[in-house]
Amino acid sequence: MLSPRNRRNIGRIIPYGVLWFIFSVIYCILEKSILGNLDHYPSTGVPYNFARNITIIPVAGLMMGMMTGILEIGYFSKWLIKKSFTRKILFKSLIYLVIVVVFLIIITVINMLYNKDNYSLENLSSPAWAFFTDYALMGIMLYIASIIVISQLYAEFSESIGTGTLRNFFLGKYYHPIEEERIFMFLDMKSSTTIAENLGHVKYFEMLREYFFDLSGSVIDYAGTIYQYAGDEMIVCWKLKDGLRKNNCIECFFAMKRSLEMQTEKYNSKFGLLPGFKAGLHYGKVVTGEIGSLKKEIIFTGDVLNTSARIQGLCNQFDVDLLVSEDLVKILDLPFAYAIRSVGENLLKGRSKSIEIFAISISAQ
Template sequence: MIQRIWTSRKPGTGTTVARFEAAARDNEEQVLAVGALRGERRVGWVRLALIGLLALSQTGITRLFGEAMILDPIRMWVGRVYMAFAVATFIYLIRQKPTPRRSFWWPFFTMTVDICFLVAMSWRSYQLNGVFDGAMFTACSAVLVTFSVMRYSRLHVLVSTMLGAAGYMLLCWVTGNHSAGRVSFVLGCFIALGLLLAETNRAVRGMFLELRGLDNLSRFLPRQVADRIVKNGETSLMPVQREVTILFSDIRDFTTLSETLPPQVVLALLDDYFGHMTHIVLERQGMVNKFLGDGMMACWGVPEHTEDHAEQAMRAALDMRAKLVELNAWRRQRGEPELRIGIGLHTGVVAAGMLGGTRQHEYTVIGDAVNVASRVEGLTKVVGTDILVSESTWKRSGGRFQGERVGEERVKGRQEAVVLYTLKGREPAPSTVFQAEPTGT
């Protein structure tokens, strides 16, 4: 049985990206369901308000202007039934939770009842006074069609438009008011309104999905990855092999420091520290991949390919050093111990892509370069400096930085020694000498 299920699975459906796409579609449907339910609740409010306006216009306003009131038991009975429907519908929607299935099917029921009520009231008015008030029917049905712009799908716009147009044509036919010119014009207006509302529904849904999707993705994925998904789709995150620059950073002796502080203070310290360091990485076009206790891993060159990934990473390391000086000055003023960090950088080829299931995802990089970068950061304690750069990163930066070769070091899990450089600062730009032009005598 298990073998049969496995072999019947389509190629690629078991990959992480495929599972991520499935989860993204489920999330999209749920987001639309939430928006549709909120829209239906607003429609419920408007429906109740329109019923009140209808009752007021047919009684109080008519009496105020001395017009004849239509006191018809059938119309009153239909009105009471529709009022009960509106109240029950509103209460039902308030108590419901958003589900894609209900959000899709529920509007077909309510829009049918709305149009049937309008047709019944118009037909009864015609029976009583022999006049079909096409203008009032068209105005009311246009409002009902407009309700669909807040609903789950453009199909709801199509169906509500067809129901409104069909109700008008039916009344024109049974009342004998089927002028070809007038009917065709009204139907054209219905079509124009439907097309406009359908496009508005599509645009609003798309914008809503993009904003909500980007917000949700940004909570769990790096911003660059979230932007790439929204722009190009989930398949843009298929695994790739690429040269990147990896940065590891770590707060020195943090375990000892954290043992002397309450947990809330430790979390506040890390939150402030990582907030500043994350901002630096993002400003330098990098991606914060993960936080590792008091450490951080960032990378340059994925998901978007860049040629200057090593240079940007080294600039970020220097910015982090400068920011730590500012943070320590602030901590000294508050009588708090200063922080010391170690930063290691290495450039190499990695595999980058999505990992995880349908409920938890992570865009990450895997390979020897990641391990080496982590070991290089650890060697900052051995060498006695705060920033160490591997030879591959140093060469890739194009000689734009100041530093010293500190020798070769063995790293765990690798046979070849790693040549290391300290990072002092950026290479000063060459000065330009201007010569004064000779002045005439």
């Protein structure tokens, strides 16, 4: 089975292929409307066959789109993550321009070899040169450039609001509110006020950016979704089945701990400290839906969010890093590697009934 990270990456790559495929089909239709009843391309004399083009060009577009997606997700998103939007666009546009020119040369040569029996290796350059010096090439390049820009805007927009959120907006999944069961983890940095005072606001923000970046990898690896950032707090959620599978919601917390510990040297050298965090988890029903007019968001509403936040707020009181509600502990299947200890029943603010809360830690070997 594919890991959550690989499933997520495949889900992020596919839309690029779909975008290029759709624009390739549109191009074929526009080309047909321009050429009309002509049976050849005026600039090169190469025969024109709409039935062939409507099959080959979209397939080629799909391949180009998938290649774009692989480059974006596999390489550019890592190399350029700390670069400005403008620098990303310029750098990637240059790379794509080279790829597209090479791609067009290959397609042109293949098309001529397929259609022209009288072309030899010596005179293949004639129609190719005619194509690459004709004004029609400018139109094709502008059209391809528009696809590249749209793809890059999609990439940046997707990263800004979240791939799953953008997909749900397009599909209209939550246009009408839906009730679903989810697990929420409210994760809060320890002693953030003191750290901010010691580092200064600018340096603290730089640390916060590194901190969230380093934690995000574990969220991906354990099938979670980052719902919101609120100051130094991160809210992570799972659909119930995803959070329970292999104890993802609990494993994610300890993977985050390990991820930060591996970066101890980096944090100490840059900021003089290694930030710590605490978290509270709970599950229950929420209503999910689109909200807003000037700025749309997909939000969750329900008591489970308030309860998760209140549970996290008790970590300092009990001097623990992870607290989990009784409801969630009952449906987890934790191995013996974890120690589960009740910290008693607590009446959380906003609730009429007390709830038993458990601290979870790694068992001493």
